[in-house]
Amino acid sequence: MKIAVLNGSPKGEVSVTMQYVHFLEQRFPEAEFKFFDVALKIKKLEKDDKAFQEIISGIGAADAVLWAFPLYFLVVCSQYKRFIELIFEKNATPVFRGKPAACVTTSINFFDYTAHNYINAVCDDLQMNYFGSYSAEMNDLLKTKERQRLKKFGELFIKAIKEGTPAIRNNKPLVAPEVVFEAEKITPVETEGKKVLIVVDNLTENPNLQKMVERLQQTFSPTAELVQLKDVDIKGGCLGCIQCGFDNVCVYEGKDGFSDFLNTKIKTADIIFIAGAIHDRYLSSLWKCFFDRSFFNGHTPFLKDKQIGFVISGPFNQIYNLREIFEASMGVQQAGIAGFVSDDLGSSAEINIALQSMASRSVAQSKLGYISPPTFYQVAGNKLFRDAIWGRLRPVFQADHRYYKEHGMYNFPQKHYKWRIINSILVLLTKIPAVRREFIKRIKVEMIKPCANALKKTE
Numbered sequence: 061m062k063i064a065v066l067n068g069s070p071k072g073e074v075s076v077t078m079q080y081v082h083f084l085e086q087r088f089p090e091a092e093f094k095f096f097d098v099a100l101k102i103k104k105l106e107k108d109d110k111a112f113q114e115i116i117s118g119i120g121a122a123d124a125v126l127w128a129f130p131l132y133f134l135v136v137c138s139q140y141k142r143f144i145e146l147i148f149e150k151n152a153t154p155v156f157r158g159k160p161a162a163c164v165t166t167s168i169n170f171f172d173y174t175a176h177n178y179i180n181a182v183c184d185d186l187q188m189n190y191f192g193s194y195s196a197e198m199n200d201l202l203k204t205k206e207r208q209r210l211k212k213f214g215e216l217f218i219k220a221i222k223e224g225t226p227a228i229r230n231n232k233p234l235v236a237p238e239v240v241f242e243a244e245k246i247t248p249v250e251t252e253g254k255k256v257l258i259v260v261d262n263l264t265e266n267p268n269l270q271k272m273v274e275r276l277q278q279t280f281s282p283t284a285e286l287v288q289l290k291d292v293d294i295k296g297g298c299l300g301c302i303q304c305g306f307d308n309v310c311v312y313e314g315k316d317g318f319s320d321f322l323n324t325k326i327k328t329a330d331i332i333f334i335a336g337a338i339h340d341r342y343l344s345s346l347w348k349c350f351f352d353r354s355f356f357n358g359h360t361p362f363l364k365d366k367q368i369g370f371v372i373s374g375p376f377n378q379i380y381n382l383r384e385i386f387e388a389s390m391g392v393q394q395a396g397i398a399g400f401v402s403d404d405l406g407s408s409a410e411i412n413i414a415l416q417s418m419a420s421r422s423v424a425q426s427k428l429g430y431i432s433p434p435t436f437y438q439v440a441g442n443k444l445f446r447d448a449i450w451g452r453l454r455p456v457f458q459a460d461h462r463y464y465k466e467h468g469m470y471n472f473p474q475k476h477y478k479w480r481i482i483n484s485i486l487v488l489l490t491k492i493p494a495v496r497r498e499f500i501k502r503i504k505v506e507m508i509k510p511c512a513n514a515l516k517k518t519e
């Protein structure tokens with residue numbers, strides 16, 4: 061049995077993820093694992109069709125495909141994303157059809173499931189027999205119980221390959237919107253001193269996107285600034301070297317214009333619109349590259365207090381996972397969301413209304429400094445980062461550690477001494493049956509008591 065391993069780490073063989081695949085390779089000698097470093101070699105694969113076709117033949121000769129990759133900004137890295145785009149662009153899809161597939165990822169478990177949803181959907185689009193996803197925390201391989209778990213996953217996958225088990229499809233094919241968007245009824249929105257920036261990957265690639273972006277740009281008075289990512293000097297995707305962890309300086313600094321672009325354009329804007337077209341189940345790999353390369357800011361919220369809107373062409377409303385990725389990313393960034401407008405939301409007239417409404421909302425929210433309260437994404441995400449940076453990741457992410465300390469983000473519950481004392485006393489007292497009865501009787505009233513005090517306040 062041959063398994064083609066599509067390595068999605070920009071670090072190639074020197075990758076944490078690959079060690080998990082080597083574990084499977086050792087445990088299942090009956091399977092021959094063939095490794096393809098598609099993320100590391102993406103530039104060559106883009107230019108050299110022969111090199112790309114060799115990989116496709118390797119996949120064709122295999123009995124199954126293992127997508128093995130690290131999490132990069134809730135999905136795959138931009139280089140891997142580009143490889144997936146090439147499969148569709150170069151019509152290499154037939155070799156994938158009907159082939160069993162699975163994915164193994166390593167991460168710190170921050171939105172690992174959105175990456176799994178993504179790759180599952182890509183496999184469904186490729187009509188593969190998707191068996192399932194395995195999310196390993198970076199250090200799981202060091203734990204006996206986790207090695208046993210991974211081995212079981214391997215066993216089940218190999219059984220599915222042998223038996224040709226059909227996939228349970230989780231994603232329907234996407235239907236592209238047919239609407240032709242035409243701008244109409246523009247009511248100017250005064251920016252009132254707020255700096256509005258629209259960033260699009262490539263304006264000329266998609267007529268609806270171009271017209272929606274131009275309509276939005278003209279809605280603002282003065283007109284919003286427009287930047288195309290294709291014009292930004294970006295030499296390549298994030299290399300995963302983590303050199304930036306020390307002091308937020310990217311390894312590309314001085315070699316290309318990305319850090320400069322982020323620091324001077326993005327960080328100085330009050331309102332930012334992210335505009336692009338759907339490519340497979342995400343935006344383009346260029347947009348993915350933007351997010352990956354922003355990693356030089358570590359886990360600090362570089363979009364904090366900005367208002368972010370999305371202008372998307374394509375079947376966005378059929379990809380709930382993508383909305384979740386953006387909502388979660390912006391939540392963790394402590395940014396406000398002005399809205400999502402895509403050309404699959406309705407007629408041209410409805411899209412016009414939505415763009416108009418998003419423009420006014422972005423300014424109104426920005427003026428008030430309104431950021432919606434944190435939901436599970438931000439609350440849970442921040443706790444996960446807090447614990448990781450305080451703990452094991454601190455030597456690598458020293459800049460994050462400084463930021464977290466300075467901004468009160470090390471808000472561990474153990475530090476709430478008053479409540480620790482109150483809790484200990486209450487827990488002890490409620491062991492007495494009469495006190496417990498009284499406690500239960502009063503619990504509802506006691507819960508709203510602090511609100512009564514808050515309601516008396518004027519602010």
Ligand SMILES: Cc1cc2nc3c(=O)[nH]c(=O)nc-3n(C[C@H](O)[C@H](O)[C@H](O)COP(=O)(O)O)c2cc1C
Nearest residue numbers: 069075076077130131132133134166167168169170
């Ligand atoms: C640019 C970048 C983005 C990352 N994004 C995520 C993420 O969204 N979620 C997560 O849990 N880990 C994230 N990580 C951590 C990596 O997924 C993790 O370190 C992984 O084990 C690296 O695997 P590799 O050595 O095979 O490349 C990110 C790392 C980098 C460098």
